[in-house]
Structure formats: C-alpha cells, structure tokens
Amino acid sequence: MAELANWGPEDFEIHASKISNTPLVPRPPPPPPTSSPTTTAAETSPPPPPIPYLLSCHDYKGGYHPSEACQGQFPAPATPIYSAVHLNVIDTFIYFSHNLVSIPPAPWINTLHRNGVRALGTFIVEHASGSTALTRLFDKGSEGEYIFATKLAQITEIYGFDGWLMNIEAVFPRESFSPGELQAFLTELRSGVKELVPGGEVIWYDALTVLNQVHWQNGLTLLNVPFFKVSDGLFTNYGWREGQLEATRAMAGTMGRVQDVYSGVDCFGRGSLGDGGFGVGEALSAIHKVGTSAALFAPGWTFEHFDGENFESIDRKFWVGDGSDVESNPVKPVSYFVSEKPCGGSQFFYTSFNRAFGKGWWIDGVVRSTPQPHFPTHAMLIHCNRKS
DSSP states (O other), X not given: OHHHHHXXXXXXXXXXXXXXXXXXXOOOOOOOOOOOOOOOTTSOOOOOOOBSOEEEEOOOTXXXXXXXXXXXXXXXOSSOOOOOOOGGGOSEEEOOOSSSEEOOOHHHHHHHHHTTOEEEEEEXXXXXXXXXXXXXXXXXXTTSOBHHHHHHHHHHHHHTOOEEEEEEXXXXXXXXXXXXXXXXXXHHHHHHHHHHSTTOEEEEESOBOTTSOBOOOSSOOTTTHHHHHTSSEEEOOSOOOHHHHHXXXXXXXXXXXXXXXXXXXXXXXXXXXXXSGGGHHHHHHHHHHHTOEEEEEOTTHHHHTTTTTTHHHHHHHHHTOSSSOTTTOSSOOGGGGBOOOOOSOSSOOOOOOOOSOSSOOEETTEEOOOOOOOSSHHHHHHHHHHHO
16 A cells, blocks of 8 residues: 555656557447347247346456566467457456556557457455555545545556456454445545546445445345445356346346446356356356346456366357357357447458467567457458458
C-alpha cells in the first residue's frame, strides 16, 4: 500500500515500454438474428437468447510470465506457451494474480484491444496481510478524496487498460469498517475510472459482505447487493446451484440489472456445477436458462491440466468444439452458449491469420499482432475473398 500511495503518473516514463499503445477498438453491432420458420403449436418454445456477456478471468500460474513480457522472450521458448485465442466469444478479460495490484501486461492489453475485448486489472487483498492493507484503504488526501481510488483510476489511464476487479477477501479492522464507507470508496473509484477511461468498468467480486465477513454468497443477496449497486458488475463465486441462480436472477431483475451479474464458473471445478473442464457446459447451460452473464475463472485449464500437451486442439474443443455435431454431442463448448462478436472496426477489417502460436512476426522492428481469426476459418476466407 505504501508503494501504491507513492506511485505517481509521472512514473510512466520509467515504464514506458510496459504501457499499452492500442486503444480499445469498438466492436461493430452484431448482425440481426436470422429469421427462422414459424413454429407450430406442437413444437417447443424457442430457446433463450445467448448468454449476454462472457468474462474470462486469467489466473494462469500466478501471472507475469516471461512469454508475456513487453519486449518478448529471447530466446523463444522451446515448449508451448499459453495463449488466449478465442477472443471472439469474450467481452471482458481480467488479468488476475495474487499481487495486491495486478496491471495487465501491455501485450495482453494490445491484443485484447485489437479484438474489441476490455482488459481489467485486479486489486486483491487476502488473509492477514490483506487485513493489514485494508487499514489504509480509506486514507484521504488534503481535499477529502480517497487516495487509493485516485491512484487506481490514474493507473488505469496511464497503462491503457479499462478498469478493475475489486476482490476483497480479507476483513477490515472492526473500528474502520462501515458498508457506507466502502460504497463511497467504490463510487469514487468507479467515477474516476470512467472519467479517465471511456467505457471503464469496476466489477465487484462476491467475497466480503456488509457484515465485514468473507462469506461467499454464490450469487446476489442482501449481504452483497450494496456493493453491486455502486459497481458495474458482480462476479459471483462459483459454488452456486440452480436455486441460487434463480434467486440471483430475481433480485437482479428487480434492479433491471440481470446482465450485470457474471455468474462464476471455475474451469478447474472446485465446487462448480459440472466440475469444470469440459463440464463447464453444464454450468453455462444453467446460466443460459436464467439469463445472467457468465464469468470463466482460470480458463488456462486447457493448458495447465494437460501440461501443454495438444494445447491447440484441447483449447479449441473447450471453446468452440472439436468439429463434431454440437447438438448431438453432450459435451457443449463455450461458444454454444454465447454469441460470437465481430472484430475489427466499422470501416475496416484486417488479419494476418496469426493465432499467437510460433516465434512471432516482426516488420521494421515492430511486432505485428492483429485481430485473431476464429473457427470456422473457411467463413472468414469466403468473406475476405468477397472483399478482395
């Protein structure tokens, strides 16, 4: 906290190479749904619309790996590295580590922004050391502003990303906590981020309650709704079951904010419905039925669980399927439950078909990273041929 308090915007010159240079590319509006034949009385009702928004929370082996460095890695690693490829189904990406403040590495921000994906950092406090850090969170400056809300908002602007996941998994000292004070801090942080970063967001993680207890609710309840009210979204813990999901939808519905709830799914299982892995489809199916958004925690499972073996094919199966008929396959990929998002800009589209595998591609000393192609690639080739 002392280091964060002493940070200043002028420090960016020291870390210039670590700062993103790519603004967030607005995604074109999705195409209108295709018309379907009129259903008969004997047919079932139409399926619910796709999951509104999909959030991906990184949490890959502690974060900050050599392969993520802003200057690249030399010599290039001989073994496979993890890369998030299927960005066309993701709306928001959170760079997560167990450091107090996790700023997304510039290569991540640049790649995400080129694909129209918001990049968030993480502010996390945990355990006894987290409680110590929280003794200072409400410190105020000479004009009554929350010092750390100001610092976090400025960091967002300077490093070129889009906001924060606020993950408070420690308790405040009893004498310094009130729900209203924490609401005021979040309100100021959110206002500061939005003022400095167009489209900036602050998302609250479901851990600390208004009772100053770390008690995961696995949904939206009276114990965390005050913090949801002053945030752009709620990332719920992943231990929910269908009844809690329905209750969350009902409460969020009274606020007109069902889409702002990201129901969490742990890709490693750990209590999630479907037990993670290729079973995330079971959890996403339940989320799809109630209409909240979804958050995948630790999707690097596709690499870590298999030690990088056959990563490309496993990752493809997880996100978009293995090429078999999806409807008849009981194992549904992530893309089955969400809508694909167009990449590029309203006036242009260009890709080198680089999927972030291999040694890298440099022209005139500048690394070339473009919107990533997605499956089925033949559709993209047809589109490009039409434009050529």
